[in-house]
Amino acid sequence: MFKSVGKRVPRFDGIGHVTGKTVYPSDLSMPGMLVCKTLRSPYHCTRIHFIDTTEAEKVPGVYSVITHKDVPHNLFSMVPDHHVLAEDIARYKGQNIVAVAAVDKSTALKALSKVKIEMEELPYVIDPVEAMKEDAPKVRPEGNLRVFDDVDTVRRIRRGDVEKGFAEADYIVEGEYWTPNQEHAPIETTASLAYLDGNGKLVIHSKTQGLYFTLGDLSNVFQLPLNKLKMVGATIGGAFGGQNSIHTDHIAGVLALKTGKPVKFHLTREEEMMYTTIRSAWRFKIKDGIKKDGKITARYVDVLEDCGAYTELGLYALEKNVNYIGGANKIENLAIDGRLVYTNKMPSGSMRGFGVNIGQYAEQVQTDKLARKIGISPFEIRLNNAFKEGDENHVGNPLVAVSGIETLQKVAKMAGVELPKEYQEMSSK
Amino acid sequence: MREYFYEAPESLDELLGLLQGLNDEEVKLLAGGTDFVPKLSKELDEIPKEQKPPLHIIYMGNTGNNEIKEDSDNVYIGALVTLTEIEESNLIKQHLPVLIQAMEETAGHTVRNVATIGGNIMNASPAADSITPLLVLDAQFVLAGIDGSRTIAAKDFFTGPGSTVIDDKEVLTTIIIKKGKGKAAFKKLGRRKAETLSVVNAAAYIEMDNGICKAARLALGAVAPTAVRCYQTESKLVGKPVKPELIKEICSGVVEEINPIDDIRATAWYRKQVAPVMLERAINQACSEE
Amino acid sequence: MSKVLKFVLNGMPVKVVAEPQETLLQVLREKLSLTSPKCGCNHGDCGSCTVILNGKAVKSCMIIALTVEGKSVVTVDGLGTDGKLHPVQQAFHEYGAPQCGYCTPGMVMAATAFLNENPNPSYDEVKDALAGNLCRCGGYQKYVDAVMAVAKGEFGPIPKGSDVDV
Numbered sequence: 001m002f003k004s005v006g007k008r009v010p011r012f013d014g015i016g017h018v019t020g021k022t023v024y025p026s027d028l029s030m031p032g033m034l035v036c037k038t039l040r041s042p043y044h045c046t047r048i049h050f051i052d053t054t055e056a057e058k059v060p061g062v063y064s065v066i067t068h069k070d071v072p073h074n075l076f077s078m079v080p081d082h083h084v085l086a087e088d089i090a091r092y093k094g095q096n097i098v099a100v101a102a103v104d105k106s107t108a109l110k111a112l113s114k115v116k117i118e119m120e121e122l123p124y125v126i127d128p129v130e131a132m133k134e135d136a137p138k139v140r141p142e143g144n145l146r147v148f149d150d151v152d153t154v155r156r157i158r159r160g161d162v163e164k165g166f167a168e169a170d171y172i173v174e175g176e177y178w179t180p181n182q183e184h185a186p187i188e189t190t191a192s193l194a195y196l197d198g199n200g201k202l203v204i205h206s207k208t209q210g211l212y213f214t215l216g217d218l219s220n221v222f223q224l225p226l227n228k229l230k231m232v233g234a235t236i237g238g239a240f241g242g243q244n245s246i247h248t249d250h251i252a253g254v255l256a257l258k259t260g261k262p263v264k265f266h267l268t269r270e271e272e273m274m275y276t277t278i279r280s281a282w283r284f285k286i287k288d289g290i291k292k293d294g295k296i297t298a299r300y301v302d303v304l305e306d307c308g309a310y311t312e313l314g315l316y317a318l319e320k321n322v323n324y325i326g327g328a329n330k331i332e333n334l335a336i337d338g339r340l341v342y343t344n345k346m347p348s349g350s351m352r353g354f355g356v357n358i359g360q361y362a363e364q365v366q367t368d369k370l371a372r373k374i375g376i377s378p379f380e381i382r383l384n385n386a387f388k389e390g391d392e393n394h395v396g397n398p399l400v401a402v403s404g405i406e407t408l409q410k411v412a413k414m415a416g417v418e419l420p421k422e423y424q425e426m427s428s429k
Numbered sequence: 430m431r432e433y434f435y436e437a438p439e440s441l442d443e444l445l446g447l448l449q450g451l452n453d454e455e456v457k458l459l460a461g462g463t464d465f466v467p468k469l470s471k472e473l474d475e476i477p478k479e480q481k482p483p484l485h486i487i488y489m490g491n492t493g494n495n496e497i498k499e500d501s502d503n504v505y506i507g508a509l510v511t512l513t514e515i516e517e518s519n520l521i522k523q524h525l526p527v528l529i530q531a532m533e534e535t536a537g538h539t540v541r542n543v544a545t546i547g548g549n550i551m552n553a554s555p556a557a558d559s560i561t562p563l564l565v566l567d568a569q570f571v572l573a574g575i576d577g578s579r580t581i582a583a584k585d586f587f588t589g590p591g592s593t594v595i596d597d598k599e600v601l602t603t604i605i606i607k608k609g610k611g612k613a614a615f616k617k618l619g620r621r622k623a624e625t626l627s628v629v630n631a632a633a634y635i636e637m638d639n640g641i642c643k644a645a646r647l648a649l650g651a652v653a654p655t656a657v658r659c660y661q662t663e664s665k666l667v668g669k670p671v672k673p674e675l676i677k678e679i680c681s682g683v684v685e686e687i688n689p690i691d692d693i694r695a696t697a698w699y700r701k702q703v704a705p706v707m708l709e710r711a712i713n714q715a716c717s718e719e
Numbered sequence: 720m721s722k723v724l725k726f727v728l729n730g731m732p733v734k735v736v737a738e739p740q741e742t743l744l745q746v747l748r749e750k751l752s753l754t755s756p757k758c759g760c761n762h763g764d765c766g767s768c769t770v771i772l773n774g775k776a777v778k779s780c781m782i783i784a785l786t787v788e789g790k791s792v793v794t795v796d797g798l799g800t801d802g803k804l805h806p807v808q809q810a811f812h813e814y815g816a817p818q819c820g821y822c823t824p825g826m827v828m829a830a831t832a833f834l835n836e837n838p839n840p841s842y843d844e845v846k847d848a849l850a851g852n853l854c855r856c857g858g859y860q861k862y863v864d865a866v867m868a869v870a871k872g873e874f875g876p877i878p879k880g881s882d883v884d885v
Contacts, residue, residue: 017820020755237821537851623850
């Protein structure tokens, strides 16, 4: 019946992979190519008093040494609050401060060792809960909690009346759930090759996952019109969300513009693991009201996202999280408070599920807890509360092609669980 | 940048002669390189903090000592024999199967194909998987110098993490192991099943006579600055009938003989919990093979 | 102090100037522009740089280049004959084992060297043989299944290696 479902379909690019002929950004090189290396913040929070690059520039084989002053527009990322090269304060360990383009790696590193830099370690905060306290070290000048829409530090979702829902419940069940940071760890570390073509157009071979998003962001950084900047995507050695953020393209690009030569910036494994964006850490506090028959009457969720030192994609992840944290359950009385807190860690990027599945971990464990509380099976609690066709989701969007009940029935069957008759006869229709 | 020099002497004598000529320079004797090369690459990726003295890399791969031999009493393993060669050696299988057990759990195939037994010894890591078996086999290390060679027992060889009694003009050439009457076993606990370093490893050599332990040599790795022989525990075992409950009880006392630390692989507390268990398992296996 | 290094690469003699501190991986990628061995960690952990050295699979980032003097190195480029893929390559392709593909050249080399020495492995032996090769996409199951399929002869006989002396 199906052409491809249930069958083995060789990848369109499989031959290139098995013969080693697929070219990844980290494989690229050009005649006369320079190598980029950067000086990174040694502390979690660093005040930079003074940088002198004179001696570094004198090292034979060094073409350019740049600081934030050399970057046409020093802010980038989706919420443009991240510095290409740190200015007066570096807010996380490993943040780029100075970049060098030189004939080879050892020359670039030698030049960095000659950079005179006066720095001071500032108080820092790593723990997201500590960061919310009044007297916590300030990660960002505007405060450690993100202000949404210039008015409020809480992103709120409200539906029905949770207090009324809790009053109607037979039981109140609470749970607190934490998830850690996670590195994407692609096997290919981030690499960029930037050069000026014969007509002065800046070309960047990039590992980006979002070519046009990166193009727009970088045209702002370089202050170049779009017809003067060309991004070249590629088959890449894994991204897992980590390449939605820019790690090397911006610096390689600025250095190519400065030197007029091809510049490659290829991160080491250590840099990739320690200094690029990560999945943020989250805390969820869930309070549910439930009736003896298994119906959830109300749910309150307190969401806290540890965003790291810059917003990057953390805001987008939080927005998605609060929209979905209620779960695939029809809950009439729902309140969600989402907060985004800054800490002195590498910024939060996107990673596999973009804040949604991480919330589902907490929500699903909590739902099992509810089932245990009233003594029904994990299937029954989910079937009791499942969305049906035409229901509105928690933020008011009508749901179409709903098949949650049918999916659960099938899963039960595959797991060898015999559902009671009334559950077998349920339908999403 | 630091200066690097490379030499590949064609014989042991040439190698020893080279060492005589290098007095103030830093020298790295290179065997398989699986420990040294990643460290070198890391150094080359870092911003240099100070000007380091030149490093002479002397490759030992062409200097012989890459065979496994035997006579009526002993097995002789050349220092440059790779871990894979030990794993695949019929001679080792026949006389020293515990070494094969240890090799099979060391790193992965691609590392064992180049890593050498001599390199693993000279690296002197407290967690090295070959050292605990060599301790319980009472191995002797032959160190060659310009004026001849001397032999040191494995138990007297290691002085700390990465340090041994060897002189910087000497080279480890051969590991001599007596063909024993008893049986030996090796147990390793890593964070994963493969390609992992030991959280704790244990080796036991037991000679039995009618259910009574006649001789015992026990060793634990990754629980002290060097791999350690557990002499007190050994003495408690000798002369006793080897029953599982008794072994368990005796092994629980081994925490007195170790001094583990917290590191990236495990805490000292955890190591103290698992060291007796690994030792017990090694003893049980060494006994059960009778 | 650089030296001239001579070895056999995929059956052809090569001569290249190498520094004492350079790894075989660096020389292959940067000096000989052979980018099929990948640099995932440069630390001997990920296995994406695996090549076959004198018949044995090794991680080329852990080998000082000058030590391969006079030896034979085979990369994935040296596999396959007469325009036909090597059975391991064919199996990986048909089983859909590679996803991003960055670990694949290393996997091919580890599997090929292993099968040359163990033509009839057990499932666990194959898993053990590939344990030094990380795949972040999570294609392990298919890689192991594909190697087992090659061992069972599903993809034809394994051709003899192309090792030759200098």
